[in-house]
Amino acid sequence: MPIPVLYPKVSLEMQTGRIARWLVEDGATVTAGQIIFEIDNDKAAVEVEAPAAGTLRHMAPEGAEVDVGAEVARITAADDVAAPAPLPAAVAAAAPAARLAPESAPRPARSRLPNPTPLARRIARERGVDLAGLAGTGPRGRVQKSDVLSRLEAIAAAPLSTPPAAGALNAVWLRRGEGMPVVLLHGYSADLNNWRGLFAAARPAFPVLALDLPAHGDSPRAVPADADALCAAVESTLAPLLTRPVVLAGHSFGGAIAARLATRGHLDLRGLCLFAPAGLGPEIDEAFTRGILRARSAASLRPWLERLVNDPATITDAFVKSVAARRQDDALTAAMSAFADRFFPDGTQTLSIRADLARLRIPARVVFGRQDRILPFATTRDLPATVALHAVDACGHLPHLEHPDLSLRVLTELWRSAS
The missing domain is CATH 3.40.50.1820 (Alpha/Beta hydrolase fold, catalytic domain)
Structure with missing residues (x-):
């Protein structure tokens, strides 16, 4: 039976939110605990993990605004047989045209580097730091807050x-x-x-x-x-x-x-x-x-x-x-x-x-x-x-x-x- 992935509530007053970025492609295999998408808004920077292992199916596209608690993805175990679930009509209408292409169409490769944490990305955006080429010190080389702050310190130390x-x-x-x-x-x-x-x-x-x-x-x-x-x-x-x-x-x-x-x-x-x-x-x-x-x-x-x-x-x-x-x-x-x-x-x-x-x-x-x-x-x-x-x-x-x-x-x- 498919396991739903729900959009989390990250603040008391939060009623809706947006999916900032899918980190795993639709149809890819995930492991339990793997980070699959990010929330990045004024209230929070949150990574959402897969609740189980299996095949991930997106139910909402990047950038879509959804209700807190809404089902944004499903994970189907390897021994389950399930056809890909269609996007809800209201969300599908907002999806980019690229997501409506046939499954046989080649998918563009998505860069995962430097794959900063949401907090690191937010600080970089606010302070004008280019993350391209920045080596991360986090797990698997992921760019963290400390990496962005270190680059800012190096910039500040440069002669004016x-x-x-x-x-x-x-x-x-x-x-x-x-x-x-x-x-x-x-x-x-x-x-x-x-x-x-x-x-x-x-x-x-x-x-x-x-x-x-x-x-x-x-x-x-x-x-x-x-x-x-x-x-x-x-x-x-x-x-x-x-x-x-x-x-x-x-x-x-x-x-x-x-x-x-x-x-x-x-x-x-x-x-x-x-x-x-x-x-x-x-x-x-x-x-x-x-x-x-x-x-x-x-x-x-x-x-x-x-x-x-x-x-x-x-x-x-x-x-x-x-x-x-x-x-x-x-x-x-x-x-x-x-x-x-x-x-x-x-x-x-x-x-x-x-x-x-x-x-x-x-x-x-x-x-x-x-x-x-x-x-x-x-x-x-x-x-x-x-x-x-x-x-x-x-x-x-x-x-x-x-x-x-x-x-x-x-x-x-x-x-x-x-x-």
Whole structure:
């Protein structure tokens, strides 16, 4: 007599659940205690064992939602004669077409390696760890939680800085990891450290690579001839560092460059997130673009830095001192001044990204503060319908620092959809 395999109840409130993965093919022989399928949901990560030895017959496909206690499989002993039981009608309708193929059709081989435990798989998914090639220390080489954590420790121990090639822009991994990276481009007169505040309160779920733009930070001081030349410098810097698709994020002028990069087609981009992007109109606060460079002391810098935000308390003394320290580098300040002459002549933005945004074929989001005094919020009008706008109240020109929780949530949601 066939022995039923029932879907288990793994929490008190659980009424239904899903079969995450069958580990044994339909019609295969199993032994008592052998793991035959997995449950993997928000409440639990559970492996279900065969209650007896015999031939396994699936009664529900992978991904099907079933009631707790429902019969999801049957095991027929070798001395029993039983025809394969049909799938229930409601479940059969949801089954993939491949499961309805004739029994004589060849079945694709299913990889069992590295066959992680459900908990190991969940941690890997949440932390962006690629399990391919990871040697497990569990029974029969199975990947366990400790194996995933060991790989994360090894990644964390790797050096953050990447030695640049000759002429390359300065690039720093703010967080290493596996999975789709997010590449960050800062705005005018800033550097890659401007992004650190975004991740101060919460660890990102993805690897993060930040670049210094030309004539900024620790990148070469030469000013590119135009936006396309600047994009080419970014592309050549990223080429040896990235082997996977990426999500690109940029702030202010870095946002404009990110939008242009998205339409040049030289990078494998899967998503675009722009924080207070330049390039939506010609207007810009010319007094700020010049004043932020002329000011050298903490006292003279503070009023200009406070102009960047809605709440002056956002600008800490430590932040002011770090900017003042950079202003002591005369060559760097001169390079940024030449950069402003090139891209903001006569107090005007010469780079427009509206045509770039209209051509996008990837998910894109714009986060813009309603109280922005550097770039007017009004320039966000008439964005293409394919670009989502997040208009933030009580926010100036630094949404990623003034509202880091919201900004990180928007970026993470984009990253998840792109992944």
